[in-house]
Every structure is written in structure tokens, then in C-alpha cells.
Amino acid sequence: MHSTSYIVRFVVIMTALVAFFLALLSTGWKDQIELNEAIFNKRAILSAVSDYLGDQDPKEMSDAEVIGIFDSKVDQIALDMSGTPLEAEDIIASGYKGGRAEDIDMAKEKKKDEADRILPLYVFNSDKGKIYIVSVRGNGLWDEIWGSIALDGKLNVVGATFDHKGETPGLGAEIKDNPAFPNSFKGKKIYNDDGDFVSVTVVKGKAGKNNDYAVDGLTGATVTAVGVDEMIRRGIKYYEPYLQKAIAQ
Amino acid sequence: MAENTVVQDAKAVKSEPLFGKKEKKLLLDPLNDNNPITVQVLGICSALAVTSLVYPSLVISVAVVFVCGFSSLFTSLIRKNIPKQVRMIVQLVIIATLVTIVELTLKRYNFTVYKQLTVYIGLIITNCIVMGRLEAFAMANKPWRSFLDGIGNGLGYGVILIGIAIIRELFGKGTLFAGSPAEWKIIGPTADYMINTLADGSWFGWYANNNLMVLPAAAMFIIGVFIWIQRSYYPKLVDIS
Numbered sequence: 001m002h003s004t005s006y007i008v009r010f011v012v013i014m015t016a017l018v019a020f021f022l023a024l025l026s027t028g029w030k031d032q033i034e035l036n037e038a039i040f041n042k043r044a045i046l047s048a049v050s051d052y053l054g055d056q057d058p059k060e061m062s063d064a065e066v067i068g069i070f071d072s073k074v075d076q077i078a079l080d081m082s083g084t085p086l087e088a089e090d091i092i093a094s095g096y097k098g099g100r101a102e103d104i105d106m107a108k109e110k111k112k113d114e115a116d117r118i119l120p121l122y123v124f125n126s127d128k129g130k131i132y133i134v135s136v137r138g139n140g141l142w143d144e145i146w147g148s149i150a151l152d153g154k155l156n157v158v159g160a161t162f163d164h165k166g167e168t169p170g171l172g173a174e175i176k177d178n179p180a181f182p183n184s185f186k187g188k189k190i191y192n193d194d195g196d197f198v199s200v201t202v203v204k205g206k207a208g209k210n211n212d213y214a215v216d217g218l219t220g221a222t223v224t225a226v227g228v229d230e231m232i233r234r235g236i237k238y239y240e241p242y243l244q245k246a247i248a249q
Numbered sequence: 250m251a252e253n254t255v256v257q258d259a260k261a262v263k264s265e266p267l268f269g270k271k272e273k274k275l276l277l278d279p280l281n282d283n284n285p286i287t288v289q290v291l292g293i294c295s296a297l298a299v300t301s302l303v304y305p306s307l308v309i310s311v312a313v314v315f316v317c318g319f320s321s322l323f324t325s326l327i328r329k330n331i332p333k334q335v336r337m338i339v340q341l342v343i344i345a346t347l348v349t350i351v352e353l354t355l356k357r358y359n360f361t362v363y364k365q366l367t368v369y370i371g372l373i374i375t376n377c378i379v380m381g382r383l384e385a386f387a388m389a390n391k392p393w394r395s396f397l398d399g400i401g402n403g404l405g406y407g408v409i410l411i412g413i414a415i416i417r418e419l420f421g422k423g424t425l426f427a428g429s430p431a432e433w434k435i436i437g438p439t440a441d442y443m444i445n446t447l448a449d450g451s452w453f454g455w456y457a458n459n460n461l462m463v464l465p466a467a468a469m470f471i472i473g474v475f476i477w478i479q480r481s482y483y484p485k486l487v488d489i490s
Contacts, residue, residue: 001333001334001336002332002333006332007332007335008336009338010330010331010339011335011338012341013484014342014344018346021346022346022349023352024270025350025353026353029353029356029357032357033353033356033357033360036356036357036360037360040360040361040364043255051373125369163364165367165368166367166368168301168354169299169301169302169305169463170421170422170463171463171464177427177428207316219460220460220463220464241403
């Protein structure tokens with residue numbers, strides 16, 4: 001049996017060594033990891049407008065190409081909940097050091113009161129006019145789900161991408177893994193003929209071919225599909241004040 | 250004390266071959282006779298959770314081989330210095346450190362794969378095979394043998410994992426290696442697949458993906474069938490557990 005003082009010394013020294021080594025590794029790689037994360041997010045945003053990128057597929061672009069296209073063609077705007085664009089100082093005041101819309105962490109914003117949230121909006125300047133890419137976030141079955149929805153100048157959906165933290169592979173994870181699901185949002189409308197906001201409904205089962213306001217659900221992933229439906233309905237609505245002003249111009 | 254261990258091992262290397270019969274047995278036994286999943290029935294939880302697709306199963310298997318091998322090596326190196334009262338916490342710290350290294354390495358060098366696996370990487374810490382080997386073998390054996398034992402058990406786990414995943418993905422989704430750079434589309438209702446079930450004159454018009462296969466329950470059945478087949482071939486395994 002070892003003495004208590006030996007145990008204390010052993011544990012303290014071991015923990016210190018391990019902590020030091022991991023901290024070293026983590027700080028040493030921090031910049032590259034943050035860059036990877038930013039590229040990953042930019043690639044996802046570009047995937048929402050893949051129809052406007054010619055024959056380039058965002059999934060196969062190199063990291064440099066992703067950054068190049070994003071920096072040259074995408075304007076980023078941060079909005080408050082009333083639809084007013086924010087200055088860099090306002091974004092920094094909200095807790096994001098970089099001061100750009102892309103620094104906004106939707107997961108943190110989701111935890112704030114609705115009135116205090118700030119929203120990132122990406123405007124893609126395509127050959128056919130401005131495409132507004134809104135970021136949405138909600139809850140799936142196991143954990144959070146999020147996505148980007150691209151809207152054209154008439155506020156019709158022209159593209160979507162989704163991602164998730166822990167949905168079941170083969171079931172809920174199909175929102176990301178099966179390209180047919182995000183693609184089914186293309187061409188859908190979020191305003192009815194009277195101009196009321198109706199969003200795109202994810203129906204359980206088949207939506208029917210001529211339904212402009214609904215897409216097919218996912219077999220075996222009802223809760224995730226309902227989560228996507230709610231996320232879009234609430235998420236796009238947040239951007240409504242700004243988008244209505246922007247397209248009226 | 251650590252120096253002592255090294256000196257002893259140097260002697261051991263002189264008197265015994267580096268990779269003799271015993272070493273080979275340590276490495277290969279877990280693949281069949283002493284398989285962690287089908288014989289010891291450990292690590293079942295992750296075998297159910299991650300096996301719906303082959304590619305994540307493959308990455309997890311590689312990670313488990315790494316973690317299992319090196320945690321056994323490090324534990325064995327300091328086994329005489331570890332106070333018995335806190336040995337499990339010490340083992341856990343070693344495992345958690347290695348898993349964190351795996352996680353950071355993936356984040357740094359292959360962010361896409363990291364994003365696919367997020368939760369499962371962390372779950373390696375709770376994989377009972379890893380800690381089971383530390384308690385049962387590495388605490389009482391020399392570093393090189395412990396290392397081989399860890400690698401062997403990681404491989405034994407990986408082989409079963411990939412076996413289950415191949416069956417589940419093929420019959421549940423009609424693909425293999427989905428999500429990886431080299432996805433094989435085997436059987437499905439569009440022209441992208443090798444066997445197009447909707448093509449004119451296709452013999453597979455009746456075929457549909459089996460939705461049970463994507464659910465964790467399917468892995469339970471498949472593990473059961475694996476155990477059944479293995480014990481039919483090797484009756485000596487029947488009374489072990």
C-alpha cells in the first residue's frame with residue numbers, strides 16, 4: 001500500500017504533466033483548427049447556393065477556393081432582431097471578438113432571449129442578382145440541428161443545407177447525408193399568394209409533386225423532420241423585417 | 250522505479266524473442282478465440298451505435314486500436330508506480346488523454362471526418378474494452394506485451410465492428426463507405442447505383458432497403474448471429490462466458 005502523501009504527489013504530478021501536454025497541443029493547433037472550422041462553415045454556406053456557382057461543387061473545392069469565392073462574392077451583414085444592420089463594434093459588444101457576421105456563434109445566440117439575439121446574414125452576389133442566405137438553428141431528436149437557407153430576390157427558396165450534432169446515422173442524419181433532402185427545398189415558396197408567411201412544411205410522408213409549400217419527410221426520422229420544420233419556420237421569420245425592406249428597394 | 254522497469258525489460262528482450270509465439274498469441278487471440286465483442290461481450294454499446302455506416306466504423310476502429318495500444322503501453326510502463334487505491338482514475342486519465350489527442354488530430358488534419366464522428370470519438374473513453382485490458386493485462390505485464398495485447402484487442406473489436414457495418418449499410422442503405430471520398434453505390438432505385446432496381450427488365454424490381462438495418466436493433470441481431478456462427482465452428486468457446 002502506498003502512503004496518502006505518495007498518492008497525492010503522484011496524482012498532482014501526473015495531472016500537471018497531462019494538462020501541460022494537452023494545453024500545449026491545443027494552443028499550438030488552435031489557429032489551424034479555427035481556420036478549418038471557418039472553412040467548414042463557409043463551405044456549408046456556399047453549398048446552399050451551389051446552383052449559382054457554375055459547375056463548381058463546394059464539396060470538392062479546395063480550401064483556398066472556398067475562401068476565395070466567399071471573400072469575393074459574399075457580403076456579410078449582422079442584424080439585430082428588428083432587422084437593423086449592426087456595426088462591427090456592436091458585434092464585438094455582443095461577445096464576438098472578430099467583429100464580423102461570420103464570427104457570430106448561432107449556438108450562443110440560441111440561448112439568449114429572443115429580443116437580444118443578433119443574426120448573421122450572407123448576401124451572395126450572383127449573376128442573377130442577390131441571394132440572401134439565412135442561418136437557422138433548432139432542435140432535432142438528440143441534439144441541435146442547424147442549416148442555411150438561400151432565398152432569391154422574390155424570397156423563394158433556391159437552396160438549403162443542413163447539419164446536426166448527434167442525429168442517428170441513416171435516420172435523422174439523412175438531413176445532411178442524403179443530398180435529396182436539402183435539394184427538395186429548391187423552388188419552394190415561403191409566402192402564399194396573399195403575401196402571408198407560411199414557411200416550407202416538412203410533411204410526414206409524401207408532400208405531393210405540385211405542392212409549392214411542402215417537402216417530403218424522412219422515413220424513420222419523424223422527430224428530426226419536425227425539428228427541421230420548426231427551425232425553418234422560426235428561423236426565417238427572424239430575418240423577415242430586414243428581408244422585406246431589402247427586396248422592396 | 251521507472252528505470253527499474255526499463256532495465257528489466259532490456260533483460261527480457263535478450264532472453265526472449267521480440268516477437269515470439271507468446272507475442273503472436275497476444276496479438277491474434279483477440280481476433281477469434283478471445284474476441285472482445287463476441288466472446289467477452291464487451292464494448293457492445295458502441296458496436297450498436299456507430300455501425301450503421303462502414304466509414305465511421307472504420308475511423309472509430311483505427312482510433313480504438315491506437316487508444317487501446319498506447320494506453321496499455323503507458324499504463325504498463327508506470328504500473329509499479331501507480332498507487333493501487335487510485336489506479337482506475339489513473340487509467341482513465343491516460344485513456345482520456347489519448348482520446349483527446351485523437352480528437353485534436355482529427356480536428357487539425359481532417360476536419361470533415363471529425364465533424365462526422367464528433368460524439369463517438371469522445372465515447373471511446375467509456376469503451377469498456379480499453380479499460381478492461383488495462384485492468385486485466387497491462388497492470389500486470391511488461392510494456393511490449395501489453396502494447397501488443399492492446400493492439401490485438403483493438404483489432405478484434407474493429408473486425409467485428411466493420412463486419413456488422415458492412416451488412417447494415419449494404420442492406421439498410423444500398424451503399425458502402427458512404428460519406429468517405431470513395432463511396433460505392435451498390436443497389437438502389439436510381440441510375441447512380443451499380444444495380445439499378447428500377448431499370449427496364451431489372452431482376453431486382455422487388456428490392457427495397459431494409460429499414461430495420463439502420464436501427465441499432467439490427468446490430469444486436471447481427472452480433473448474435475456472429476456469436477452463433479463462431480461458437481458453431483469453435484465448440485470450445487461455448488462454455489467460456
